[in-house]
Amino acid sequence: xxxxxxxxxxxxxxxxxxxxxxxxxxxxxxxxxxxxxxxxxxxxxxxxxxxxxxxxxxxxxxxxxxxxxxxxxxxxxxxxxxxxxxxxxxxxxxxxxxxxxxxxxxxxxxxxxxxxxxxxxxxxxxxxxxxxxxxxxxxxxxxxxxxxxxxxxxxxxxxxxxxxxxxxxxxxxxxxxxxxxxxxxxxxxxxxxxxxxxxxxxxxxxxxxxxxxxxxxxxxxxxxxxxxxxxxxxxxxxxxxxxxxxxxxxxxxxxxxxxxxxxxxxxxxxxxxxxxxxxxxxxxxxxxxxxxxxxxxxxxxxxxxxxxxxxxxxxxxxxxxxxxxxxxxxxxxxxxxxxxxxxxxxxxxx
Amino acid sequence: xxxxxxxxxxxxxxxxxxxxxxxxxxxxxxxxxxxxxxxxxxxxxxxxxxxxxxxxxxxxxxxxxxxxxxxxxxxxxxxxxxxxxxxxxxxxxxxxxxxxxxxxxxxxxxxxxxxxxxxxxxxxxxxxxxxxxxxxxxxxxxxxxxxxxxxxxxxxxxxxxxxxxxxxxxxxxxxxxxxxxxxxxxxxxxxxxxxxxxxxxxxxxxxxxxxxxxxxxxxxxxxxxxxxxxxxxxxxxxxxxxxxxxxxxxxxxxxxxxxxxxxxxxxxxxxxxxxxxxxxxxxxxxxxxxxxxxxxxxxxxxxxxxxxxxxxxxxxxxxxxxxxxxxxxxxxxxxxxxxxxxxxxxxxxxxxxxxxxxxxxxxxxxxxxxxxxxxxxxxxxxxxxxxxxxxxxxxxxxxxxxxxxxxxxxxxxxx
Numbered sequence: 109x110x111x112x113x114x115x116x117x118x119x120x121x122x123x124x125x126x127x128x129x130x131x132x133x134x135x136x137x138x139x140x141x142x143x144x145x146x147x148x149x150x151x152x153x154x155x156x157x158x159x160x161x162x163x164x165x166x167x168x169x170x171x172x173x174x175x176x177x178x179x180x181x182x183x184x185x186x187x188x189x190x191x192x193x194x195x196x197x198x199x200x201x202x203x204x205x206x207x208x209x210x211x212x213x214x215x216x217x218x219x220x221x222x223x224x225x226x227x228x229x230x231x232x233x234x235x236x237x238x239x240x241x242x243x244x245x246x247x248x249x250x251x252x253x254x255x256x257x258x259x260x261x262x263x264x265x266x267x268x269x270x271x272x273x274x275x276x277x278x279x280x281x282x283x284x285x286x287x288x289x290x291x292x293x294x295x296x297x298x299x300x301x302x303x304x305x306x307x308x309x310x311x312x313x314x315x316x317x318x319x320x321x322x323x324x325x326x327x328x329x330x331x332x333x334x335x336x337x338x339x340x341x342x343x344x345x346x347x348x349x350x351x352x353x354x355x356x357x358x359x360x361x362x363x364x365x366x367x368x369x370x371x372x373x374x375x376x377x378x379x380x381x382x383x384x385x386x387x388x389x390x391x392x393x394x395x396x397x398x399x400x401x402x403x404x405x406x407x408x409x410x411x412x413x414x415x416x417x418x419x420x421x422x423x424x425x426x427x428x429x430x431x432x433x434x435x436x437x438x439x440x441x442x443x444x445x446x447x448x449x450x451x452x453x454x455x456x457x458x
Numbered sequence: 459x460x461x462x463x464x465x466x467x468x469x470x471x472x473x474x475x476x477x478x479x480x481x482x483x484x485x486x487x488x489x490x491x492x493x494x495x496x497x498x499x500x501x502x503x504x505x506x507x508x509x510x511x512x513x514x515x516x517x518x519x520x521x522x523x524x525x526x527x528x529x530x531x532x533x534x535x536x537x538x539x540x541x542x543x544x545x546x547x548x549x550x551x552x553x554x555x556x557x558x559x560x561x562x563x564x565x566x567x568x569x570x571x572x573x574x575x576x577x578x579x580x581x582x583x584x585x586x587x588x589x590x591x592x593x594x595x596x597x598x599x600x601x602x603x604x605x606x607x608x609x610x611x612x613x614x615x616x617x618x619x620x621x622x623x624x625x626x627x628x629x630x631x632x633x634x635x636x637x638x639x640x641x642x643x644x645x646x647x648x649x650x651x652x653x654x655x656x657x658x659x660x661x662x663x664x665x666x667x668x669x670x671x672x673x674x675x676x677x678x679x680x681x682x683x684x685x686x687x688x689x690x691x692x693x694x695x696x697x698x699x700x701x702x703x704x705x706x707x708x709x710x711x712x713x714x715x716x717x718x719x720x721x722x723x724x725x726x727x728x729x730x731x732x733x734x735x736x737x738x739x740x741x742x743x744x745x746x747x748x749x750x751x752x753x754x755x756x757x758x759x760x761x762x763x764x765x766x767x768x769x770x771x772x773x774x775x776x777x778x779x780x781x782x783x784x785x786x787x788x789x790x791x792x793x794x795x796x797x798x799x800x801x802x803x804x805x806x807x808x809x810x811x812x813x814x815x816x817x818x819x820x821x822x823x824x825x826x827x828x829x830x831x832x833x834x835x836x837x838x839x840x841x842x843x844x845x846x847x848x849x850x851x852x853x854x855x856x857x858x859x860x861x862x863x864x865x866x867x868x869x870x871x872x873x
Contacts, residue, residue: 119553119575119591340568344558346550351541354508355614356534356562401549404567 125405133412137192140416144188144423150179161185182318190321190380191313191422191436192415195387197328197377199414202388203395203407204335204370207342208363209273212396215389216374218277219367220261220284221254225378227287228253230294230305244323246308247379254375257283262367271363273349311384311437313422320380327376332411334369338362339403346401384437386444387414393451460521460536460617460649461485462507467516469506476502478673479516484651486617489644491660492653493685494670495694500653501542503670504622507651508539520618534562538611540604540621552598552606553591556581559613574613581612585639601632608639618649625659637663661685661708669693682708697766699736701759723747724872727795727819729812731755734801734829736763738862743767747869750795752788753780753812779808785815792819797869800828800851804837805844813847817854825872826856827865 145157156172160180163170170177201216208214216222232238232249241248264279265271295305341362344352353359378384395410418436421443425436463483469476477499484490492500505511506518509525518525520536538559550558559581560574570578582588585605590598598606604624611619621640625633637659640650644665654660660667661681668678669685671693677684685708687700698710725748728735735751736759743749752772754761764771772788774780780788792798792815800816803809820826828851838844852858859865 119551119557121575122569337566340561340564340566343550343568344561347555347558348541350505350508350510351539353510353530354534354537354539354541355558356529356531358530396549402554 129399129405129409137412137416140419141188144419145184147423147427186318186321187313188419191419193324193328194377194381195414195418196411197373198388199391199410200332200407201370201373203392203410206392207403208366219280220257221371221374222378222383223284223287224253224257225250226309227290229308230291233301233304234294234298250379251375257287258371270360308382310435311382312435313381324376324380331369331373336407338366339407342403385441387440390444390448459486462520462618464518467513469513476673480675482668484649486649487647489650489664491664491667493660498670499673500670501622508620509533531562536616537618538614538616540607540611542622550595552593555595556610556613559610578613581609585609601628621652623653657685658709699762724796727792727798729816730760730801731758731803733759734803735760739763739767750791753784780811785811788815789818798824798826802829806839810840810843817851820851820854820856827859828856830858831860
C-alpha cells in the first residue's frame with residue numbers, strides 16, 4: 109500500500125467552496141446594483157443615491173427633494189431590483205433545466221413556458237386587460253398562459269406515469285409552437301395594440317412598480333430556494349437516470365417537481381417583463397466555467413451572475429443610446445448570442 | 459449475510475415480454491456471472507434486480523423484504539449497481555464522482571463529512587485508483603473509468619454489487635484487472651453479480667454461472683456444469699470446443715474462420731491427434747484447402763476440432779487402438795489425398811498404424827510431409843517402432859518439415 113494512503117486527497121469541501129463563491133459574487137451584485145442606480149437620464153450623485161436607499165431600507169427619512177427621492181426609489185430602485193430578480197430567476201431556471209435534461213443547450217424557454225406566457229400577455233393586451241386584477245392583468249394572464257402550457261406539455265409527455273426527457277422536450281417544442289401561433293393570431297387581430305404586444309415580447313424592465321416587483325419576488329424567490337434544495341439530486345442525475353435511481357434518488361418524483369417549480373420560476377421571470385433571451389442559456393455556462401459542475405455551488409453562482417448581468421444590461425439599454433431606451437431583451441440577445449458562440453468555439457477548441 | 463433473490467419474475471417493455479419466470483439469487487461472498495447472447499434478457503434482469511424496472515409478476519426480495527416496497531435510499535445502502543451507461547462528462551473530478559456514492563447515507567442536501575471523504579478515498583484505493591482522485595472524470599481512460607465507477611458503488615458501502623458488462627470495451631489486461639478486483643471484493647465478503655459477455659472470463663473467475671436464453675435462465679450452477687458445448691450450441695447457435703483449463707475450469711475455443719467451399723484447391727489429409735492438428739485444420743480449411751483427418755479417437759481434441767469444422771475424418775472409439783476396419787478406410791482416404799501431412803503426434807502401440815498409413819501413401823508416390831519438431835524419438839512410446847517408421851518415411855521420399863509455416867509454404871508451391 110502506498111505510504112500516503114492514510115492522507116486524504118486534496119478536496120475542497122462544499123461549505124468553503126460555497127462561501128468563497130458568495131464572497132466574490134455578492135459584492136459583484138451590489139456593485140452592479142450601485143452602478144445601475146447611479147447611471148440614468150438624470151445625473152444624480154452617488155452620495156444622494158446611497159442616502160436615499162439607506163433611508164428607505166431603514167425606514168427613516170432621506171432629506172432629499174421629494175422628486176429626486178421618487179426618481180431614485182420608485183423608478184430606478186424598483187427597476188434595478190426587478191432586473192436582479194428576473195436575471196436570477198432565468199439563470200437559476202436555466203441551470204436547473206440544463207442539469208435535469210443533462211443538456212447544456214437547454215434553457216428555460218425550451219419547454220414552451222415563454223411561448224405560453226407570450227400568448228397570455230398578448231391576449232390581455234389585445235383585450236385591454238392592463239387594468240384588470242388591480243393593475244396586474246397582463247402578468248396574471250401571462251402567468252396563466254405559462255401554466256396552461258406547462259400542463260399541456262406535461263400531459264403530452266407523460267407515458268404511464270413517467271416523463272421521458274426526450275418526450276418532454278418534444279412536447280415542449282410542439283406546445284410552444286402552438287402557443288407562438290396563438291401569439292401571431294392575437295397580433296394579427298390586435299390592430300393598434302400590436303405595438304404593445306411586440307414591445308412586451310421583446311422583454312423590458314421599465315414596468316417596475318414596487319407592487320409588481322413584489323409579486324415577482326413572491327413567486328421567484330421561494331421557487332429558486334426550492335430548486336436549490338434539489339441541487340444534490342441534480343448532481344446525481346448527471347450520472348444518468350438509472351444510475352441516479354440506483355443511488356437512491358426517486359427520479360420520477362424529482363423530475364416532476366423540478367419541472368413544475370422550474371416552470372413556475374420561469375413564469376415568474378417572464379410574466380411581468382416579457383421574454384428576455386439568452387440569460388437562462390448563457391449565464392449557467394459562465395457559472396459552470398467559474399465554479400464547476402456541482403449544482404450546490406453552480407445554482408447560487410448562476411443566480412448571482414444572472415442578477416448582476418441583467419442589471420448591467422438594463423443600464424446599457426436605458427442609457428447607452430442617444431435616441432432613447434431600447435428593450436433590455438435586445439441587449440441580452442446582442443451580447444448573449446456572440447458570447448455563446450465564443451463558448452461553443454472555446455469548448456470544441458479545447 | 460445479504461441475499462437478493464428474484465423468484466418467477468416476468469418483465470416486459472411495453473408488451474413484449476423480455477423475462478419469463480426467471481428465478482435467480484445472489485448472496486454475500488459469492489461471484490455470480492450472468493451470461494447469454496445479446497437480447498437474452500441479462501440487462502433487463504439487472505434492471506429488475508436493481509429496483510429500476512418493476513416486474514409484471516413474480517417477486518424480488520432483498521433479505522426477504524420486497525425490493526419494490528423498500529425506500530430507494532435504504533436499498534442503495536445495501537445494493538450498489540455499476541451500469542452500462544458511461545460516466546458523465548460534465549466536469550466532476552474522480553473524487554467528487556466517488557463521493558456521490560455516499561448520497562444514500564447523507565441528508566437531503568448531500569453535505570459530505572470528513573468520514574464520507576475517507577470512505578470515498580478508501581474506495582478509490584480499493585480499486586487501485588487512489589492516484590486518480592483529483593483528475594477530471596473526462597480525462598480518464600476506459601479502464602480507469604470503470605474502476606472509478608466501481609469505487610463509486612463501493613462508497614455506498616453495499617453488501618451486494620451488481621455490474622452490467624463491467625469488461626465491455628476494455629482491453630484484455632483491463633478485463634483481467636476488473637475480474638481480479640471482483641474476486642477480491644468477493645473474498646472481502648461482498649456478493650457480486652456481473653453480467654459478462656465473455657464466457658471464458660465467466661468460467662475462469664466466477665463461482666457460479668447463470669446462462670440466459672430467450673428470457674429464461676437455461677442453466678445455472680458451477681461453470682463446468684453450465685458452460686458446455688451443448689449449452690453454447692443451444693443459446694449462441696454455434697459450435698465451440700470446450701476444454702478444461704489447468705485450473706479445472708472450462709474454457710472455450712472457437713474454430714477458425716468458417717471453411718470456404720474448397721474451390722478446386724488441394725485435398726490435404728492430416729494424420730494427427732492429441733491437439734497436434736487442430737490449429738492447422740482451421741488454417742488450411744480457412745485458406746480453402748479440402749482438409750481431411752484421421753485416425754482420431756472420439757473425445758480427442760483434434761477429433762472435436764475436426765467435427766466442429768465439419769471435416770471428412772476417420773474416427774475410432776475413445777482410447778481404443780486403431781482397428782483393422784478404421785485402418786483400411788484411413789488408407790483409402792489418405793491414398794486419395796493430394797498431400798498427406800503427419801503431425802508430430804506421440805506414438806504408442808495404439809496409433810502406430812497412423813505412421814504405417816503415412817508410409818503407405820509415401821510408397822505409393824503421394825507427397826507426404828512429416829514434422830521433425832519435436833524429434834520423433836522423443837515421441838516414441840512404441841518401443842522404437844515410431845523412430846524406425848520415420849526413417850522409412852524419409853527413405854520413401856517423404857519430406858521433413860519443422861514448422862507449420864514451412865509446411866504451408868510447401869503446400870502453396872504444390873498448388
